[in-house]
Amino acid sequence: MRVEFLGAARQVTGSCFLVRCAGRQILVDCGMIQGGKSQEVRNRDAFPFDPDAIDAVILTHAHLDHSGRLPLLAQVGYRGPVYTHKASVELCDILLRDSAYLAERDAAIESKKRQRRHEEPVDPVYTVADAEAAVELFIGCDYDAPWQVAPGIVARLQDAGHILGSAIVELWLEEGDERRKVVFSGDIGRDDTPILQDPVRPTEADLVVMESTYGNREHRSWEETWEELGEIISSARAARGNIMVPAFAVGRTQELLYVLAKFYREWGLHEWTVFLDSPMAINATDVYSRYEHLYDQETSEFYADPSNSPFHLPNLRLTPHAEDSMAINRVSSGALIIAGSGMCNGGRIRHHFKHNLWRSTSHVIIVGFQAQGTPGRALVDGARELTLWGESVRVGAKVHTVGGLSAHAGRSELIAWYQAFKTRPQVALVHGEAGGMDDLAEALRAEGAEVATPELGAGIDLRELPSRSAPAPAPAEQIEQS
Numbered sequence: 001m002r003v004e005f006l007g008a009a010r011q012v013t014g015s016c017f018l019v020r021c022a023g024r025q026i027l028v029d030c031g032m033i034q035g036g037k038s039q040e041v042r043n044r045d046a047f048p049f050d051p052d053a054i055d056a057v058i059l060t061h062a063h064l065d066h067s068g069r070l071p072l073l074a075q076v077g078y079r080g081p082v083y084t085h086k087a088s089v090e091l092c093d094i095l096l097r098d099s100a101y102l103a104e105r106d107a108a109i110e111s112k113k114r115q116r117r118h119e120e121p122v123d124p125v126y127t128v129a130d131a132e133a134a135v136e137l138f139i140g141c142d143y144d145a146p147w148q149v150a151p152g153i154v155a156r157l158q159d160a161g162h163i164l165g166s167a168i169v170e171l172w173l174e175e176g177d178e179r180r181k182v183v184f185s186g187d188i189g190r191d192d193t194p195i196l197q198d199p200v201r202p203t204e205a206d207l208v209v210m211e212s213t214y215g216n217r218e219h220r221s222w223e224e225t226w227e228e229l230g231e232i233i234s235s236a237r238a239a240r241g242n243i244m245v246p247a248f249a250v251g252r253t254q255e256l257l258y259v260l261a262k263f264y265r266e267w268g269l270h271e272w273t274v275f276l277d278s279p280m281a282i283n284a285t286d287v288y289s290r291y292e293h294l295y296d297q298e299t300s301e302f303y304a305d306p307s308n309s310p311f312h313l314p315n316l317r318l319t320p321h322a323e324d325s326m327a328i329n330r331v332s333s334g335a336l337i338i339a340g341s342g343m344c345n346g347g348r349i350r351h352h353f354k355h356n357l358w359r360s361t362s363h364v365i366i367v368g369f370q371a372q373g374t375p376g377r378a379l380v381d382g383a384r385e386l387t388l389w390g391e392s393v394r395v396g397a398k399v400h401t402v403g404g405l406s407a408h409a410g411r412s413e414l415i416a417w418y419q420a421f422k423t424r425p426q427v428a429l430v431h432g433e434a435g436g437m438d439d440l441a442e443a444l445r446a447e448g449a450e451v452a453t454p455e456l457g458a459g460i461d462l463r464e465l466p467s468r469s470a471p472a473p474a475p476a477e478q479i480e481q482s
């Protein structure tokens with residue numbers, strides 16, 4: 001009876017944990033390592049487990065740092081179930097397919113370069129066919145509905161409030177007369193996040209495997225964030241230019257559409273045309289609009305008014321096709337353009353930059369995390385020009401960074417989430433950088449927890465921990481393959 005830490009150990013990306021119990025092996029998450037080429041080559045490494053020996057996979061949520069290596073698992077022959085929330089099945093269908101498409105495209109470009117140097121071509125890390133094969137294995141679950149994963153293993157998903165369908169995974173393990181409960185936090189959202197419910201706080205566990213992304217940071221309040229966003233839009237209106245918002249397709253885009261609808265009059269949005277210029281974001285928004293039963297009370301009430309249909313604005317234009325997207329280039333004033341990619345290292349936002357970034361009347365609103373080395377980060381750091389397709393474009397636009405829109409719990413919310421566990425179970429911190437992780441470890445120790453920050457490949461023998469949780473709830477009859 002063991003948990004092994006095969007990814008996101010003392011780092012943020014590549015979540016992957018192996019649970020061994022009663023002769024079975026269950027994988028929780030199978031995520032991609034992200035953060036520049038030097039890191040990402042590791043995604044091509046062989047899995048640190050025998051894929052044939054895995055009985056089932058449980059996926060916490062659709063983000064690629066949790067799901068992104070599932071196509072590889074399918075590629076090496078895994079044909080078992082991948083359990084996840086029903087909404088995550090749909091979002092993964094979008095995200096994994098796109099990830100595979102980009103991998104194929106990048107490999108084709110690289111191969112062409114190599115060909116000119118008389119070198120061997122490269123294969124994509126995985127293909128669209130691999131992504132499709134992986135999605136075939138998915139089994140959609142609901143929150144709060146326990147099921148038997150394998151003999152001796154019962155699982156239940158709880159709402160993590162991070163993105164649509166995101167889940168905390170509770171696992172009840174039984175081996176001989178030993179019984180333990182492990183809770184995997186997945187990525188924990190913030191309280192009062194637009195659209196989503198607050199993260200569920202389980203109260204029992206013998207081991208908690210917990211994310212620590214913002215273990216040493218607090219976020220600005222939602223009120224301050226909305227005020228900031230409203231002021232930027234008002235000042236941009238006075239300048240009579242365009243606004244560009246690089247945004248991630250899943251989560252951030254839908255939050256923006258929701259707050260734009262909520263403050264439509266207040267922020268004078270009727271004077272703008274809002275373009276959602278990203279096929280992936282349009283598809284993800286469609287998924288969000290079909291899961292109304294997962295919205296929080298405020299959002300449900302807002303959309304219960306027949307004049308507010310989910311994620312729609314009176315002046316919203318969806319531009320899935322390239323020619324509609326290019327037509328936006330002719331608009332020099334009054335366009336609020338939401339386009340990917342979130343860090344500006346690809347996607348249509350770069351075309352909008354080419355046409356607008358040099359203008360002093362333009363505004364860029366950065367609403368998401370920008371990794372080192374990306375064009376988005378360069379803008380945040382005050383770059384005077386960006387290179388786009390080999391051409392240098394001067395930054396005349398005003399660049400605003402709105403830091404309060406995070407999908408991750410801040411430090412005090414992480415501590416509060418742990419405090420709900422009555423018996424102060426042992427914690428293994430994952431999904432964080434050393435600084436935040438060590439800081440959070442100190443804070444949890446002060447709460448009476450024993451805290452580990454396991455190295456990659458380390459394991460915890462669950463039989464060495466006290467058993468203080470109630471037995472597994474009765475699993476539902478049967479889960480149907482979706």
Ligand SMILES: [Zn+2]
Pocket residue numbers: 061063162187
């Ligand atoms: Zn996530």
Ligand SMILES: [Zn+2]
Pocket residue numbers: 012063065066187431
């Ligand atoms: Zn994550």
